[in-house]
Amino acid sequence: MRVLVIGGGQNAEHEVSLASAAAVAEALRAGGHEVSEVTISREGLWEAAGVTEGATVAASLTLAMPLVAAADVVFPAVHGALGEDGVLAALCALAGVRVVGSGPRAGxxxxxxxxxxxxxxxxxxxTARGRLIDAADCGDSEFEGPVVVKPVSAGSSYGVSLVRSEQELAPALREAARFDRRILVEEVVxxxxxxxxxxxxxxxxxxxxxxxxxxxxxxxxxxxxxxxxxxxxxxxxxxxxxxxxxxxxxxxxxxxxxxxxxxxxxxxxxxxxxxxxxxxxxxxxxxxxxxxxxxxxxxxxxxxxxxxxxxxxxxxxx
Missing domain, CATH: 3.30.470.20 (ATP-grasp fold, B domain)
Structure with a gap:
């Protein structure tokens, strides 16, 4: 089949996604599929042969859509926000193109x-007992024993900290807030x-x-x-x-x-x-x-x- 593999993405997992996409593309070619590739830059530009360099994000997506339309299947090997979270699956749903992986809701x-x-x-x-806090409320959070602090929507353990003392809580919350304004504080399991x-x-x-x-x-x-x-x-x-x-x-x-x-x-x-x-x-x-x-x-x-x-x-x- 004609498969479009999408890699990269606009989040901290960009490099990991590039590695996944490259490996997937190589394996699909080994399996006899016709593969094309597109990379989403950290700034959101869709980069592929025939997609104009220096285009705006919206223009680059417009220029990349014929690649999506020509594919039998899209393989979005993009981890994290604006990829794994169902955004690319939603794009394929609107385009009526088959996509590998979960749909928008599950993502x-x-x-x-x-x-x-x-x-x-x-x-x-x-699941572990936990509470949800907003980044704006970080200064009001109290230490309740050893906890794990993590961004609500991030992957590859970015922004995740094991907090063992009260002095470690505030820095951990600030680190998690770099990746998401919504922060999860969970008991240690x-x-x-x-x-x-x-x-x-x-x-x-x-x-x-x-x-x-x-x-x-x-x-x-x-x-x-x-x-x-x-x-x-x-x-x-x-x-x-x-x-x-x-x-x-x-x-x-x-x-x-x-x-x-x-x-x-x-x-x-x-x-x-x-x-x-x-x-x-x-x-x-x-x-x-x-x-x-x-x-x-x-x-x-x-x-x-x-x-x-x-x-x-x-x-x-x-």
């Missing part, structure tokens, strides 16, 4: 950590960090790959995610009951959000069962990322994985 809710918590709890899943990837294929069949465990001393922060120091075990060493409970929780959340394509559900596995941490509706997709590792453990190669996603693509809302 928007999944990107919003507070909304995700509300959906999870309504679906019967546990002690448990094993387990990820589960769920895919929906043709015929609306969805299934979960073997879970992956993250081994991190302390916070699994941005630096550890991308400096090569992170250690993973896949499949995670879990009992049959643990595997069943965490897989069921991942499928429940996938369905509750109405996800499509592939999504990664991140949990803490505690003595009382799984606690949902967050959802990624367009997770990292280099061959070394967690999701491809999990599917490799299910004997699904990276080239096969991205091809399956393309084949399952739909026009959102139809």
């Amino acid at each position: 928007a809710i999944g990107m919003d950590k507070w909304a995700t918590k509300l959906v999870a709890e309504a679906a019967g899943l546990r 002690h448990g094993r960090e387990i990820d589960v990837a769920v895919i929906k294929q043709g015929g609306r069949v969805r299934w979960a790959a073997p879970p992956l465990e993250i081994h991190a001393a302390g916070l699994f922060d941005t630096a550890m995610k991308y400096d090569g120091s992170a250690q993973f075990t896949v499949p995670a060493q879990l009992s049959a009951d643990e595997t069943t409970s965490i897989t069921r929780a991942a499928l429940t959340m996938f369905d509750a959000l109405g996800c499509a394509g592939v999504a990664r559900m991140d949990f803490f596995l505690t003595a009382d069962g799984p606690v949902l941490n967050e959802v990624n509706t367009m997770p990292g997709l280099t061959a070394a990322s967690q999701v491809p590792r999990m599917f490799a453990a299910a004997d699904v190669s990276y080239v096969d994985l991205v091809s399956r996603l393309v084949r399952a693509a739909e026009v959102p809302g139809r």
